[in-house]
Amino acid sequence: MSLAEDFAAITTAERPARTDVILRRAVVLGASMAGLMAARVLSDHAEEVLVIERDETDAGDDPRPGVPQGTQVHALLPAGAAQLDRWFPGFYNDAVAEGLVEPTPDQAYTFVNGVRRVTPPPLTEIRTLISTRPFLESRVRQRTLALPNVRLVAGRADGIGFTGDRVTSVRYVPAGPGSPGASPARSEEKVSIDADLVVDATGRSSKLSDWLGAAGWPEPKLTRMPIKLNYASALFERKPGEILLSTSQTMAEPGQTARMGGILPVERDRWLVLVAGFADDRPSRETEDFHRRCREDFPWVYSHVVDNNPMVGSVVTYHQADSRRRDYDELDRFPAGLVVAGDAVASFNPIYGQGMTSATLHASCLSAYLRSNPSLDEPAWDYLRQVRVVVDAAWQISTFADLALPHVNGPFPRGYKVTRFFTGLIFSASLYDARLNDDFARVTTMLAHPSSLAQPKTLARALRGLIPRPVATTDR
Ligand SMILES: Cc1cc2nc3c(=O)[nH]c(=O)nc-3n(C[C@H](O)[C@H](O)[C@H](O)COP(=O)(O)OP(=O)(O)OC[C@H]3O[C@@H](n4cnc5c(N)ncnc54)[C@H](O)[C@@H]3O)c2cc1C
Structure with a gap:
């Protein structure tokens, strides 16, 4: 399959026709966009899904400390909005009924x-979803936690446990009484729970690399771009x-x-x-x-x-400070029973609005993986490779533009100059040409893979835009 076809399969809005329960318990670390979407997908394949979150999350539509960016402008790109409707039918229209503009x-x-x-x-x-970030997240949370086999566990995840080459448990510090295994008395007491599959969705500051390193596993390469x-x-x-x-x-x-x-x-x-x-x-x-x-x-x-x-x-x-990515798919060894999603894999310059949509697409990758009859004793390479398709697409859009900023000094990808030239051409022409604007928007809204712009007819149309023309548009 080409990258564009892979990407089209990941961004599909079709609901899975068949889902089998293949896990007894799945544990998700972090109940923000990536963790909640992963939990939604896992609810189709696990008897029980536990989501461990360190923040109190009954705060309704208010920002919370674990997602400090929640006060800032957030919009969910069309590909992400389509995924919400895919996993929670009627999500968009319900949100409109609840005040979404x-x-x-x-x-x-x-x-x-x-x-x-x-x-x-x-x-x-x-259909971009435009709201405050807490409004969106709280609606995803309500719908996910309303699923009968999904439960929120209040606590701070503190590590993962291994049996041979498999992750088989999660350690966490319960926030208080009521959590599975929690003792009400000792506040820093760690609790271990068994899991058939663990999803790290703890965001940009994920400790998964450290946990892997401490247990003798290779750590992924961390690439940063200082934006x-x-x-x-x-x-x-x-x-x-x-x-x-x-x-x-x-x-x-x-x-x-x-x-x-x-x-x-x-x-x-x-x-x-x-x-x-x-x-x-x-x-x-x-x-x-x-x-x-x-x-x-x-x-x-x-x-x-x-x-x-x-x-x-x-x-x-x-x-x-930076855009960053961790390329787990490039590792020589990775434990079975473990996947990673959302900003814990990659986080980009937020001005392009790709983060939450990427989280929904990682959930789509997880669904495809769990429906592929995977061997759960093997590392989830197929999942990690599909996530990479999403990361590469978002990284290309955001970092190619950021590399034009005077203070950003790399890393420059292979073929940067040529790709930059053609993308710049299409971008400039798209300001005036509605067809190119449309093609370009499909890529920047993550509905299409960036390689879809590399069509001869698209490039020819953009080249025609080099012919000088009067600037007719005003800012009003
Ligand atoms: C200023 C700014 C603006 C942005 N604007 C947009 C936008 O317009 N559109 C868009 O799509 N994206 C935007 N983003 C990106 C978006 O915020 C992230 O991509 C998205 O929140 C990632 O979701 P996540 O679930 O992976 O991680 P996060 O949202 O960071 O959530 C991580 C979760 O894990 C929990 N957690 C962390 N450690 C632990 C632990 N040890 N135990 C238990 N729980 C833990 C945290 O409390 C939190 O709930 C923006 C980001 C910034 C910084």
Whole structure:
């Protein structure tokens, strides 16, 4: 199968026709997007699924400490939204009924260097899910934990146990009474539970490499790209019915500073507004600085929203030093009974919005693996290789763009210059050409693999875009 075909199989929205229960107990570490989606898939194949989470998660729609990025602008790309509907039929429409806002294409203001993009032709399958991060996560959590064989265990995962070449248990520190095996008296007492399959979904700061190393297993290569990204987000009141959606990107070009902005109309009649810079360009927590940046560094819609509506709460900042990936599939040896998902495998520059969608696609890979009649005494190489297809696709989109930033000095992949040239060509032409905009959007929204852009007819169309033309579009 080609990469594009592999990717198409992973992103399918079709529900599995047949699922067999092949596990007695599966244990998932981390109850955020990757862990919850893995638990949903595992509920089809295990008698019992336990999800160990260190945070209290009855916090409803509020941000929580284990997901500190939850205060920042998040959107779920169409490929991720399709996966939610695949595993929780009716998810999107239910979310709309619960307050999710669904902007129409003509309400989208997408700017590149201050120029508004052409409105893409309607693509029925393109349905980005726009809300605050806690709103989305809490709905995924409610639906997953409503499954009869899935149970949340409050505690901090502390290690994995082996029997020969297999992971057969998880150690954790219970948060309190009520957890399986927990003693109410001693707070740091560790508990061990048996598992036929363990899923590490503990996010970017996963300790799985250390746990493997400590048990004598090889550790995966960790690749980092120093993006030095600085986010600041703030909520504003929104007049009922007023809807617009915006992203704004200023490219790293001579004489201008690379910046990103976003305006999302979110549930409970609020706007969530983002201003972001790189390296030394750091938005502060000062309200005045936020307003000034919206007025001076972004197109008119930004000041329109922030100057005409009261701020709710205060500005919250977030710094992400790097994009990173751990290539578990490249290891010589890996234990059976173990898989890893979500940011624990790879996390990208968040401005491309790929993280949660990747987590849903890893769950799709897990489903395909569990339906392939796998030998559970062997390492889950097939799963890890499929996850790599998703990671490579997201990594290519985000890091190829980031390598153009002046402070990012690598690592440069093989063939970077040629791929960068053609991608840059298609990107520039897509600003004016609705067909190319559509092709490009399918890749950036993870509905299609990046290799789908390498078609002769796509490149020819982009080359025609090199012919000079008057710039007709204004930013309004
Ligand atoms: C500023 C910012 C903006 C972003 N914007 C977007 C966006 O627009 N769209 C998008 O798709 N993605 C976005 N992302 C990425 C997205 O947040 C992540 O990709 C996504 O949350 C990954 O989910 P995860 O479940 O793998 O990990 P996480 O969400 O990090 O969750 C890890 C979970 O594991 C738990 N945990 C950790 N250690 C333990 C332990 N030892 N025991 C028990 N539990 C543990 C944590 O409490 C947490 O619940 C953004 C990220 C950032 C930083």
